[in-house]
Structure formats: structure tokens, C-alpha cells
Amino acid sequence: MHDYVSSHPEQVRLLKWTQMEPQPADPDPDDPVRLSTARKIEKVRAAQQAGDLDPSWNPSDILIFVSQLAMSPVGRDAVVAAVDRLFPPADRSSDPAT
Numbered sequence: 001m002h003d004y005v006s007s008h009p010e011q012v013r014l015l016k017w018t019q020m021e022p023q024p025a026d027p028d029p030d031d032p033v034r035l036s037t038a039r040k041i042e043k044v045r046a047a048q049q050a051g052d053l054d055p056s057w058n059p060s061d062i063l064i065f066v067s068q069l070a071m072s073p074v075g076r077d078a079v080v081a082a083v084d085r086l087f088p089p090a091d092r093s094s095d096p097a098t
Contacts, residue, residue: 053089
């Protein structure tokens with residue numbers, strides 16, 4: 001995600017612009033953005049169930065954090081390190097040595 005955002009800054013500007021728009025009181029259930037977000041949340045949830053991510057986090061929160069980190073103007077290595085520390089695999093999250 002960070003690589004895409006870095007090479008397509010115009011997409012980030014468009015996303016930021018749409019986030020400033022008022023949201024409808026009754027959102028369209030077939031809205032492509034809502035459907036895409038729901039698919040991503042389900043992938044995060046599946047990773048949690050598979051033991052790849054700590055299940056104590058809300059999948060929506062993970063998606064928000066990772067998305068925001070990926071859109072930050074820091075280097076890719078910093079984003080990867082931050083995501084790895086915030087969301088270690090489930091088997092490492094309870095290990096006091098990590």
C-alpha cells in the first residue's frame with residue numbers, strides 16, 4: 001500500500017478530498033468504497049482467525065491504522081517496522097520477550 005501511495009500522490013489527495021465531503025445519513029449499501037472496505041475488513045478478520053494477527057484488535061481499527069501509516073510521508077521501512085510492532089502475529093503478541 002505504501003509503495004502505491006508513494007507513486008500515486010494524486011490518489012491520496014483525492015481520498016483526502018472525499019473524506020471532507022459530508023457523509024449521507026443513509027449510505028448506499030452498494031457503494032464501491034463501502035464494499036471494498038468491507039472486503040478488506042474481512043481479510044483482516046480472516047488473518048486474525050488464522051493466527052496471523054492478534055485477535056484482540058478490532059479489524060476495522062487495524063485497517064485504519066495500517067492505511068494511515070501507509071499514507072504517511074515516511075519511508076517504507078519505517079511503515080513496515082511500525083505495522084509489525086503494532087500488529088504482531090497472534091503467537092508473538094502474548095510473548096513478553098517481544
